[in-house]
Amino acid sequence: MPKNYCPRCGSLALLSHDGNQYGCEQCDFELFRNVAAAVGVVLVHQQHILLVKRSKAPQAGMWDLPGGFVNRGETAEQALRRECQEELAIQLDSELAFLGAWPNLYAYKELEYPTLDIFYTATLTNRPQLTADNTEVYDVTWMSSDACRTLDMAFNSGALAIAAYLRR
The missing domain is CATH 2.20.70 (Ubiquitin Ligase Nedd4; Chain: W;)
Structure with missing residues (x-):
């Protein structure tokens, strides 16, 4: 203890x-x-969802949705746009639609941080050129919506967000 x-x-x-x-x-x-706020996005282009493979703990090497923690003074939407710019070098100009929020535990080093993960969806008309920040993300892929149904995700909240999107 x-x-x-x-x-x-x-x-x-x-x-x-x-x-x-x-x-x-x-x-x-x-x-x-108190609970920390985090954001994520289900980015969709022609029935494909953008997934990132985490390059660091927790859950290094596992698939995740783009996103991260909300900084002091940011709205959830501002944090999500910042994270997409930092992780993938994309300007997220699309309209964001609220998808849902789920509790999560973020185990980092010897501590477990309770978070509330807030998810949005955005549909892209053009597939952007992606440049992954290797300190955060070491692989990026567009996966078909059907393949995402059974995907083992880094965090349960991301799996719940994809499931909620697919139920729409």
């Missing part, structure tokens, strides 16, 4: 009963471990 040191007084008295709200028994400090 990890040690929970209080960020205010440094004592080993930071306790939680629910894994979300922590309180220090020494100095009465309160800390909340």
Whole structure:
């Protein structure tokens, strides 16, 4: 079990009963471990979905949808457009349609971060030229919608997003 040191007084008295709200028994400090927001997109061109293969942990080598974490001060849509630019060097000018949001756990190093993954869809009229940022993505492919039905995805939330898109 990890040690929970209080960020205010440094004592080993930071306790939680629910894994979300922590309180220090020494100095009465309160800390909340809230859910982080992340975004993803089901990018579609002629019944094919754009998938990226992750190049780093967690889930390195597995298929995922383009996306990432929302930064402070960003809307979900702004974060998604930024992530597509950073990961794939594409300007996502298409209209984004909200698809759904699913909880996820993002295991990174020794911690598991609870996230709420917000997904959108966008239909592209032209297939863009893709340049993957190899620090984030080491492979990119357009996969037929049918092939995506049984694909083993990096995160359950991405699989749920694809399933929701295919049910439309």
